[in-house]
Amino acid sequence: MTDIQTIKNRFGIIGNSPALNHALNVAVQVANTDLSVLITGESGVGKEVFSQIIHSLSPRKHNPFIAVNCGAIPEGTIDSELFGHEKGSFTGAVDARKGYFETVNGGTIFLDEIGEMPLGTQARLLRVLETGEFIRVGSSKVQKTDVRVIAATNRELLEEGHRGRFREDLYYRLNSVPIRIPSLRDRQEDIPLLFRKFVIDFAERYNTTPVQLDDEARHMLMSYPWRGNVRELKNIAEQISVLSKSKQINAAELKPFLPDGPLNHLPVLANQSSGQHSGYVSETTFANERDILYKFIFDLKKDVNDMKHMFVELVNNPGAVNIPANGDLLGGSLLHNEMPLTYPVAAKPATATPAMYVPQTATVAEAAHSFDHHEEVEESLNIADMEKELIVKALKKHRSKRKDAALDLGISERTLYRKLKEYDIENL
DSSP states (O other): OHHHHHHHHHTTOOOOHHHHHHHHHHHHHHSSHHHHHHHHETTSSSSSHHHHHHHHHTTTSSSSSEEEEEGOOTTTTTHHHHBBOOOTTOOOOOOOOBBBHTTTTTSSSEEEEEEGSHHHHHHHHHHHHSEEEEEEEOOOOOOEOEEEEEEEEEEEEHHHHHHTOOOOHHHHHHEEEEEOOOOOOGGGHHHHHHHHHHHEEEHHTTOOOOOEHHHHHHHHHHHSSSSTTTHHHHHHHHHHHHSSSEEEEEEEHHHHGSSSOOSOOOOOOOOOTEEEESSSSOOTTTSSSSHHHHHHHHHHHHHHHHHHHHHHHHHHHHGSSOOOOOOTTTTTTTOOOEEEEEEEOOOOTTOOOTTTOOOOEHHHHHHHHHTTTOOOOOOOOOOOHHHHHHHHHHHHHHTOHHHHHHHHHOHHHHHHHHHHHHOOOOOO
């Protein structure tokens, strides 16, 4: 069996934590087979490196290897990218084109962010995994391919499957051999080693002396949560190498380079059973990014209704409300039944006739009567309806520019394409 340390040296893997060594052992053991592998772990832990390790140790190592980011390919073109298309199969298809499963025949394909793959494409991928067959877009000819698939995700695909966002049959087909790569905060003992490696590399690049940390700074570095994992640590190491005035870094000098708090300040649901939390917001805390927005909208609607009822009661029973001593309520006016309320109206035109200009005044009692008879329109609380309405508003706002609308909505352009089809929304 290939020595683990040799693998680490060859691929630049730093660390000796048990979780990391276990993941490497599994990768080495499965490399010599043709089993599908599902690599899981947070963003920035190095999932693509593990796919390269598996390919380089497999019998396919002399055949092509390609890494495909499923989240970076628009939904309308991902089938063409993976399986190819025939000439004239869609607008812009001026020539026939081979897909990745055809060009990498005999090799390995790494599908990163597999959780972003559309459901239709997932069905096509499942067929390739089970039978080795695929069909180009716009063709009826079945073709064969011999490709090993390694997939990776930072999502919990089984939970996504329960919500109907990922095919469970595809999950079990991909998950023949699971490899979970630990996050950096789960291998704290490796953080000083990684930091030292990065600062030495940057010192050689910029022709400077590598920085060093004292014990207190090293402890601070190990205690930081590192939500960006190795990628974030590397960025911090480069900043310190370039910007620090001293080459001996203490905790006070290190602190400005570390963000003060979590990058994600969104509200989280506390774990009532344990009464504590880790301070880390996982990517599955919320089902999706819409949950937070909808909760905010519902709370805002409730607050507005509460204010409306409170104001009506204030008008009906002014004595029941504690009014500040300075009378600073509703613009500094105390409410009494004898005091008229004047509603703002447009300025009187210079040439206005008496019929055109009528002062609008009303007593508090009349105002209260009008509030008593106000009509509340019950808004739809259906999440799908609200989501569709938000998408339509965003498209109108940006004049049907989908890229700008997706950015405004806080979703990917590919997700917007899928939602447009799902809700049958045409260009506005």
